[in-house]
Amino acid sequence: MSRTIFPAPDHDHKRCTNAAIAHAEAHCAARAQRLTPMRRQVLETLLESHKPLGAYEIIEHLAHEDRPAPITVYRALNFLKDNGLVHRIESRNAFVACVHNHECDDIVVFLICERCGTVGEAPGGTAAKALETAARAAGFVPKSPLIEIAGICSHCRKR
Amino acid sequence: MSRTIFPAPDHDHKRCTNAAIAHAEAHCAARAQRLTPMRRQVLETLLESHKPLGAYEIIEHLAHEDRPAPITVYRALNFLKDNGLVHRIESRNAFVACVHNHECDDIVVFLICERCGTVGEAPGGTAAKALETAARAAGFVPKSPLIEIAGICSHCRKR
DNA sequence: GCGCTTTTTGCTGCGGCGCAACATAAATGT
DNA sequence: ACATTTATGTTGCGCCGCAGCAAAAAGCGC
Numbered sequence: 001m002s003r004t005i006f007p008a009p010d011h012d013h014k015r016c017t018n019a020a021i022a023h024a025e026a027h028c029a030a031r032a033q034r035l036t037p038m039r040r041q042v043l044e045t046l047l048e049s050h051k052p053l054g055a056y057e058i059i060e061h062l063a064h065e066d067r068p069a070p071i072t073v074y075r076a077l078n079f080l081k082d083n084g085l086v087h088r089i090e091s092r093n094a095f096v097a098c099v100h101n102h103e104c105d106d107i108v109v110f111l112i113c114e115r116c117g118t119v120g121e122a123p124g125g126t127a128a129k130a131l132e133t134a135a136r137a138a139g140f141v142p143k144s145p146l147i148e149i150a151g152i153c154s155h156c157r158k159r
Numbered sequence: 160m161s162r163t164i165f166p167a168p169d170h171d172h173k174r175c176t177n178a179a180i181a182h183a184e185a186h187c188a189a190r191a192q193r194l195t196p197m198r199r200q201v202l203e204t205l206l207e208s209h210k211p212l213g214a215y216e217i218i219e220h221l222a223h224e225d226r227p228a229p230i231t232v233y234r235a236l237n238f239l240k241d242n243g244l245v246h247r248i249e250s251r252n253a254f255v256a257c258v259h260n261h262e263c264d265d266i267v268v269f270l271i272c273e274r275c276g277t278v279g280e281a282p283g284g285t286a287a288k289a290l291e292t293a294a295r296a297a298g299f300v301p302k303s304p305l306i307e308i309a310g311i312c313s314h315c316r317k318r
Numbered sequence: 319g320c321g322c323t324t325t326t327t328g329c330t331g332c333g334g335c336g337c338a339a340c341a342t343a344a345a346t347g348t
Numbered sequence: 349a350c351a352t353t354t355a356t357g358t359t360g361c362g363c364c365g366c367a368g369c370a371a372a373a374a375g376c377g378c
Contacts, residue, residue, distance in 0.1 A: 005297050034345085036355070056334060072356065074336065079355095090249040091305055093335065093364090109290060111299045120299070127293060130286035131268060131306065138164050138281065139313025140270045146250055146307045147290065154298025193374080195326070215363060231327060233365060238326095252335090252364065 005101060006120035006153050007050045017047040020097055024085050033083060042076040046086055051117040052094030091148050107145050113153035164260060165270060165279035165312050166209045176206040182259060183244050192242060201235040205245055210276040211253030250307050266304050272312035
């Protein structure tokens with residue numbers, strides 16, 4: 001787990017946004033999936049913060065032009081999730097854009113700051129693999145490990 | 160992680176229920192907490208299955224006498240949760256009774272069978288500790304790790 | 319037992335979450 | 349151009365979770 005996995009509050013936001021959008025376009029093109037305007041807007045909304053947003057918060061954010069219905073946003077979110085472009089934070093019933101600082105087949109650990117709400121995304125590494133192995137030892141065939149750790153991030157602790 | 164952490168579908172259900180109720184009584188008595196009829200009924204409902212139940216399912220189950228309001232069940236669930244007698248399964252928005260096959264201060268791993276819905280509760284052991292350590296290395300102060308693994312349990316796989 | 323405080327439960331109401339079912343529009347393929 | 353697939357819009361609904369206040373019950377000192 002690297003030491004830079006948690007986004008600094010003052011980092012260059014447009015840079016990672018542009019990179020993520022470019023990645024999304026390439027990824028969809030490669031898989032013959034369509035990154036429609038709706039889907040792109042939802043993704044961009046999530047990219048504008050590293051905090052998890054609920055579907056209704058996304059709606060609020062997009063409301064300035066033509067407020068989409070909840071189901072529309074949920075469909076876009078499902079598409080993005082199926083394509084690995086966003087993650088769902090189960091403990092928050094909310095979504096974050098994937099920042100791709102991990103291998104695609106890696107188990108991901110979410111670090112959720114209780115103070116500022118920012119979510120860091122870290123490769124699970126050997127610990128996550130060990131969990132899977134232990135589960136298998138109990139006769140359990142794991143599909144999708146879910147690891148979320150709430151706490152206080154380094155930037156908030158310094159304040 | 161022991162090999163018996165996942166409850167067999169045909170195990171003696173009354174035995175573990177009685178044990179858990181006895182534990183709950185002792186635990187509450189020791190802490191001057193009151194295991195009221197309402198709270199006991201909610202706990203018993205959860206103990207009657209190893210599957211996670213939503214609050215409204217619990218209401219349905221208790222409806223034969225005097226249907227409690229949602230808020231009543233949520234309050235009982237919060238009490239039970241605060242006292243470590245039930246766990247919330249975040250990925251299901253539901254609750255399971257704690258089976259206490261782990262140390263109280265252990266990080267718990269939930270194994271959730273996608274076929275039968277049964278939830279196994281396992282001590283996280285060294286892997287969970289390693290996750291905490293790695294999070295700290297990234298400057299993150301972890302509070303409450305949440306680990307849920309969906310998959311297929313051994314009993315369902317044999318079928 | 320009697321009043322007082324604390325705890326628990328009941329009641330009303332509400333907002334967020336998540337999607338099913340169906341209709342319409344847009345893109346794609348031939 | 350046409351049929352087929354895919355995406356979006358519309359309506360509606362059920363579950364989740366709790367705030368705010370009122371009533372009842374339990375504990376406590378006297």
